[in-house]
Amino acid sequence: MMIAIGYIQVMVEVELRHLGTMVAIVEEGTFGRAAVRLGYTQSTISQQIAALERSVGGAVFDRPGGPRPVRLTPLGVVVLEQGRKLLAKADALSDAIGRFKAGGGRIDIGTFQSVSHVILPALIRRLRDEQPDCDIRLSDMPADDPQVGNLDLVFFDRPIDGDVVQTRLIDDVYFLVARAGDLPAGPASLKVLDGRPMVGCHESCDQLWMGPAADVDARPEIAFRSPGNATILSMVRAGLGWAVLPWLAVYGSEVPLDERLAIHPLQPAPTRGIYLHWPNTESQSPLAARAIEIATEIAAEITAASAAAGAAR
Known part of the structure; x- marks a missing residue:
């Protein structure tokens, strides 16, 4: 699923699954633990974050290497804040559709x-x-x-x-x-x-x-x-x-x-x-x-x- 996010003069497309991966990394602290949580390989996690960074035009994580926790960049802080809102709205949309199909609404x-x-x-x-x-x-x-x-x-x-x-x-x-x-x-x-x-x-x-x-x-x-x-x-x-x-x-x-x-x-x-x-x-x-x-x-x-x-x- 693709979500369009508007900036002043830039329109970028971000995949929700990439935002979900970013949230998992922040919450778990490392790419490796996020991979275990999501059931991906660590290389898949790295590829998804690379795709996210290409979409937003900059790095979202500082990667110190080794077992040390990754840190958000200033751009990453912005993306994470707005990304959480988008994920919440996507969950609400999914829930509303499910309730509608079940007879709600x-x-x-x-x-x-x-x-x-x-x-x-x-x-x-x-x-x-x-x-x-x-x-x-x-x-x-x-x-x-x-x-x-x-x-x-x-x-x-x-x-x-x-x-x-x-x-x-x-x-x-x-x-x-x-x-x-x-x-x-x-x-x-x-x-x-x-x-x-x-x-x-x-x-x-x-x-x-x-x-x-x-x-x-x-x-x-x-x-x-x-x-x-x-x-x-x-x-x-x-x-x-x-x-x-x-x-x-x-x-x-x-x-x-x-x-x-x-x-x-x-x-x-x-x-x-x-x-x-x-x-x-x-x-x-x-x-x-x-x-x-x-x-x-x-x-x-x-x-x-x-x-x-x-x-x-």
Whole structure:
């Protein structure tokens, strides 16, 4: 491996192995002991130092001869100081490459509310269990114009345009959330929403369940909107209206544990997709590839939990 070192008007090339030999000589005191340490012959050590001295344009060692320790020349002091830094950087580079190939490094992920509450914490936990030093950076995706851009992975509730690869992770089924006792236990028809005050989210989100409701002549009235699931559920508890939320939002807000609320499967059941996107490139990092595998595993677990919740009610 060759490293270029810049001086004021001179550019020289120095081989890292020659610098490593120089360090060994300084630490061992003689060419002979350095040869034993490195597993070279003494003549090989001498040849490497001669090559180093040709590269830097002067002697780096005073050689007293015999068993007496060699000494650095003034030029040798400079070369040794900078050489140690270069060797340290080379080691750091090698280590970083090794960690990258093993699945370490940095990953940039775009996300949104429901995924951030349920899928993402499990994904981060499992990635960090496997690669404790990995650098995970998160970005909230805008609801109106999501873009993959320079991100490694993007979660969103609809396909994103562009030169991307995507997979549908989950069919996220919508449930009706009402106050406990408002409806008989068990499934509810979409028709019960007709004329009912409802607490909604964004219009684009609500359209995923309001469209199917309109198909069965049910036209609910939106009494209030909030982008936050916690606020929506607080309004349901207060009696302002019911809410239709996807399973990720229900599960992530721990609604099943709240005795003040009741969850009802809807018939027919509206569904949204949860998609995972990544750039259409062959240079995907091992960390991103592993994150896709883990996200797929988590999605399968959530799908099973959603199905069980629907069957139990």
